[in-house]
Structures are given as structure tokens and as C-alpha cells.
Amino acid sequence: MAMFDGPGTFDDSGTTVWLPGETAYETATRVFNLAAPARPAAAVTARTLDQIRAALGHARAEGLPVRVHSTGHAAAATGPMEGSLLIRTELEGDVEIDPRRRLARIPAGTRWGAVVAAAAPHGLAAPHGSSPTVGAVGYLLGGGLSPYGRQLGLAVNSVRAIELVTADGQLRRADASHDPDLFWALRGGGGGFGVVTAVEVELSEAAGVVTGSTSWAAEHAGPLLTRWLEWTLKAPREVTTSLRLMNLPPLPDVPPALVGSTLAVDGAILVPAGGDPAAAQRMADQMLEPLLATADPVMSTWALTSLSGALEAHMDPTDPVPFAGDHMLLSELDEDAVAEFLRLFGPGSGSPLIVAGLRQLGGAFAEPAPDGGALDHLDAPYCYAGSGVPFDAAAARALEEHRAKVRTALRPWDTGRTVPSFVESVTQPQRHLDALAVSRVDRVRTRVDPDGLFRGDIAPNATSLW
Numbered sequence: 001m002a003m004f005d006g007p008g009t010f011d012d013s014g015t016t017v018w019l020p021g022e023t024a025y026e027t028a029t030r031v032f033n034l035a036a037p038a039r040p041a042a043a044v045t046a047r048t049l050d051q052i053r054a055a056l057g058h059a060r061a062e063g064l065p066v067r068v069h070s071t072g073h074a075a076a077a078t079g080p081m082e083g084s085l086l087i088r089t090e091l092e093g094d095v096e097i098d099p100r101r102r103l104a105r106i107p108a109g110t111r112w113g114a115v116v117a118a119a120a121p122h123g124l125a126a127p128h129g130s131s132p133t134v135g136a137v138g139y140l141l142g143g144g145l146s147p148y149g150r151q152l153g154l155a156v157n158s159v160r161a162i163e164l165v166t167a168d169g170q171l172r173r174a175d176a177s178h179d180p181d182l183f184w185a186l187r188g189g190g191g192g193f194g195v196v197t198a199v200e201v202e203l204s205e206a207a208g209v210v211t212g213s214t215s216w217a218a219e220h221a222g223p224l225l226t227r228w229l230e231w232t233l234k235a236p237r238e239v240t241t242s243l244r245l246m247n248l249p250p251l252p253d254v255p256p257a258l259v260g261s262t263l264a265v266d267g268a269i270l271v272p273a274g275g276d277p278a279a280a281q282r283m284a285d286q287m288l289e290p291l292l293a294t295a296d297p298v299m300s301t302w303a304l305t306s307l308s309g310a311l312e313a314h315m316d317p318t319d320p321v322p323f324a325g326d327h328m329l330l331s332e333l334d335e336d337a338v339a340e341f342l343r344l345f346g347p348g349s350g351s352p353l354i355v356a357g358l359r360q361l362g363g364a365f366a367e368p369a370p371d372g373g374a375l376d377h378l379d380a381p382y383c384y385a386g387s388g389v390p391f392d393a394a395a396a397r398a399l400e401e402h403r404a405k406v407r408t409a410l411r412p413w414d415t416g417r418t419v420p421s422f423v424e425s426v427t428q429p430q431r432h433l434d435a436l437a438v439s440r441v442d443r444v445r446t447r448v449d450p451d452g453l454f455r456g457d458i459a460p461n462a463t464s465l466w
């Protein structure tokens with residue numbers, strides 16, 4: 001490793017390890033969640049396998065633990081990076097689609113928007129989440145709740161292979177026939193195995209998607225929440241929806257009808273190849289019927305769209321924002337739960353959250369996958385997620401206090417379990433694996449990373465080892 005006069009520290013392969021204060025350090029450490037800046041001792045943007053290997057060599061030489069990220073959407077859910085070397089993965093190459101085998105090969109660093117754009121012209125749907133800017137790797141390693149999830153299951157179940165560089169610099173391919181134990185542990189085991197360079201994901205043949213969002217003034221939240229919960233108990237598995245109470249500020253990207261307190265129900269129904277779009281539209285209509293009978297909406301966008309439509313329905317922010325959130329998997333919600341939900345988030349609640357909602361689980365989400373990984377299904381019927389903007393210290397405090405209030409109030413329905421991709425805070429235990437699974441994952445980690453080079457990258461509380 002030789003030092004040059006210019007910025008950064010170079011090694012023989014041309015890899016540059018950037019230090020705080022250098023522009024490329026700021027690029028490599030960029031995160032989507034601006035409330036959780038990453039400040040490692042040094043940072044690398046890796047585009048090739050050699051660059052990853054060189055970065056690992058540098059970390060060993062300098063005695064730095066290694067951290068990995070792609071987009072920093074989960075920056076608040078990962079431990080502090082001080083004293084580490086951070087590798088940002090932006091592996092070169094495009095998303096490759098094999099239409100015959102219905103497979104997408106996705107280089108690490110790729111966002112779901114690019115995967116959908118590559119797969120859709122082949123009539124193939126990817127198991128993406130609600131946002132086009134989320135990275136495929138972090139989402140899949142953490143389970144992945146897709147708007148097609150009740151139809152297709154947890155997104156991680158569609159992963160067919162994962163390639164990674166481990167602490168010894170070796171490129172390994174983990175799949176059903178190559179190191180199946182590592183393949184099992186990688187899928188939901190909590191990270192810390194190495195630097196993932198690519199994933200292969202099975203796609204679904206699809207003719208289109210019926211998707212959209214309907215919003216009402218929040219004053220109707222009580223009856224709308226009750227009707228939606230009633231519908232979820234008998235909903236067809238083809239439909240996956242979420243219900244959210246929102247308090248949106250008057251920003252240029254926010255449609256005027258959605259400024260202020262509203263309640264939105266959005267979701268998607270994937271129309272299989274050769275399927276009947278009219279039947280999918282009827283399912284959406286049947287879901288909306290009792291809600292529309294309750295009150296007139298202020299906006300509604302449900303329609304048959306191209307396969308990229310389901311990336312827009314949830315209206316997630318696409319530019320980096322500061323946010324602080326919380327998440328729980330909840331059991332069946334009764335009248336008392338509805339009352340608590342309204343007291344915490346409804347009109348007049350004084351909730352500091354921008355959004356608080358429930359994603360509908362069940363269906364294929366609840367079914368273990370044949371040959372699935374450490375996490376392959378979710379037992380709970382609802383996934384709670386709430387998020388606000390800590391724009392100053394007082395707002396951050398208000399969010400923290402509200403979070404504690406929510407946790408106390410929803411305790412009767414809290415299953416104590418989580419979806420790892422939804423955990424928003426480093427202080428929240430990731431309780432999605434049982435003790436047996438945790439010790440099996442630990443054994444795999446000890447085998448592929450005996451010195452614990454990646455130990456800081458393990459999701460908090462997803463292990464008993466370190």
C-alpha cells in the first residue's frame with residue numbers, strides 16, 4: 001500500500017481508500033436516511049471484485065473492521081461505523097435477464113427501479129418493495145416485503161443464488177448446490193458474512209398489475225380502519241394492501257389533496273401471464289367497496305398499469321430524507337386495537353409521525369418456502385411501521401417519546417417479532433429467528449469469517465456470538 005500526494009490512499013490494484021474530508025469519501029458514505037450519517041474511518045466505492053479484495057487487504061493491514069452498504073436506506077438500523085472501513089457496493093455491469101429461466105442477475109448496488117426496468121420488457125415481474133430507490137441486496141437479505149407478497153411470499157424466497165467475497169478474499173457462490181448452509185444463513189440470517197457482489201432472483205411471468213392508492217380525509221379514519229381490517233380477514237391472497245395515516249407537509253411533490261391528515265389504502269394485484277386483468281380489477285373494487293361506502297375519497301389512482309406501476313403506488317420519497325421510525329409485527333387487531341391506533345395516530349392525537357401504517361401480511365407471507373433460508377415466512381397478520389422527520393433536537397425527542405408511547409399502547413398486540421428489512425433503529429432487537437436458527441447462523445459466520453472482520457455488520461441482536 002503506497003501513499004500518493006493526491007487525496008485518498010491507493011494500492012497496487014488502483015483501489016482508493018478515501019478518508020474523511022475527501023469528496024469521494026462523502027460519495028462512498030452517502031446514505032438515504034440523512035438522520036443517520038455514516039462516519040467510518042475510511043471508505044471505498046467498490047465496482048470490481050479486485051477492488052473489494054484490495055479494500056479487505058487494506059482493512060486487515062490497518063486493523064479496521066469492515067462494514068458494507070449499498071444505498072444507506074437502512075443507515076439507522078446499523079451500528080455506529082466509527083473506526084471501520086466502509087465498502088459501498090456499486091458493482092459494475094447491468095441487470096441481466098434470462099427470460100427462459102426467468103432469472104435476474106443483479107449486481108450489488110442495483111436499486112429495484114433498475115431491476116424492474118430490465119425485467120418488465122420480458123413480461124417478468126420482480127419481487128420489489130414499495131420504493132424504486134431501495135437497493136436489492138439489503139432488501140433481500142432482510143426478507144423483503146413486496147406489494148406482491150401475499151401472492152408470492154417473502155421476497156428472499158425468490159433468491160436462487162448469492163455471490164459474495166468473504167473475509168479471506170475468496171469469491172463464493174452460495175446456492176442450493178454450492179454451500180447450501182451459507183445460502184441458508186445469508187437469506188435472513190442477519191448479515192456479517194462478507195461483501196455480496198450479486199444476487200440471482202427468480203421472476204414471475206406477468207401481464208400487468210392492478211395497483212394504486214385511495215386516500216380519504218383522516219376524520220373518517222375510525223370506520224375506514226375497521227372496514228379495512230374486516231376485509232383483511234377474508235381477503236384473497238392475490239391482493240396485498242397497506243393502510244396508512246399520513247400527515248404530509250405542503251411540498252412540491254405532494255399532491256394538494258394529500259396535504260394534511262389523510263388515510264390511504266394502497267396495494268397491488270399482479271396479473272399472471274394469461275390471467276384476466278378484469279378479474280384483478282374486480283378484486284381491487286371489492287376491497288375498495290366498503291371503504292368507498294364509508295366516505296368519498298379525496299384521491300384514487302387504482303388502475304391496470306405496466307409492471308413499474310407498483311413502484312409508484314406507495315408514493316415513497318425518492319430523494320434522501322432524514323427519518324426515524326419504528327416497527328413491530330402485530331397479532332390480530334380487535335376493537336381495542338383500533339381505538340389505540342386512533343388515539344396514537346388519528347386526528348387530534350398530536351402524533352409527530354409523517355406516516356404510521358399497517359401492511360397486510362398472511363397469504364404466502366405466512367407459508368414456509370421449500371428450501372427456504374433462515375427467514376422464509378412471517379407468522380403475524382400485520383406489520384406496523386411508523387416514521388417521522390427529526391428535523392431538530394426537539395423533533396427528535398418528540399419522536400422518541402411518541403415511539404415509547406406507541407410501544408406501551410400496542411404491547412397487547414406486539415408479537416415481539418420483526419421483519420429485518422423493516423427494523424428502523426439500531427436499538428430495536430431483531431427478533432425474527434429462534435435460538436436454534438441463531439446458533440446455526442452463528443456457526444456459518446464463524447466458518448466464513450473466523451476473525452470477525454465483518455462482525456460490525458451483523459444486525460443488532462441477530463446473533464448470540466459477538
Ligand SMILES: Cc1cc2nc3c(=O)[nH]c(=O)nc-3n(C[C@H](O)[C@H](O)[C@H](O)COP(=O)(O)OP(=O)(O)OC[C@H]3O[C@@H](n4cnc5c(N)ncnc54)[C@H](O)[C@@H]3O)c2cc1C
Binds near residue numbers: 069109146194
Ligand atoms: C422509502 C423506503 C421504502 C422501503 N420500502 C420497503 C418495502 O416495501 N419492503 C421492505 O421489505 N423494505 C422496505 N424498506 C426497507 C429496506 O428494504 C431496507 O432499508 C433495506 O435494508 C435497504 O437495503 P439497501 O441495500 O438499499 O440499504 P443499505 O442501508 O445500503 O443496506 C442495508 C444493510 O444491508 C446489508 N448490505 C447492503 N448491501 C450489501 C452488500 N453488497 N453486501 C453485504 N451486505 C450488504 C448491510 O448489512 C447493510 O447494513 C424501505 C425503506 C425505505 C427508506
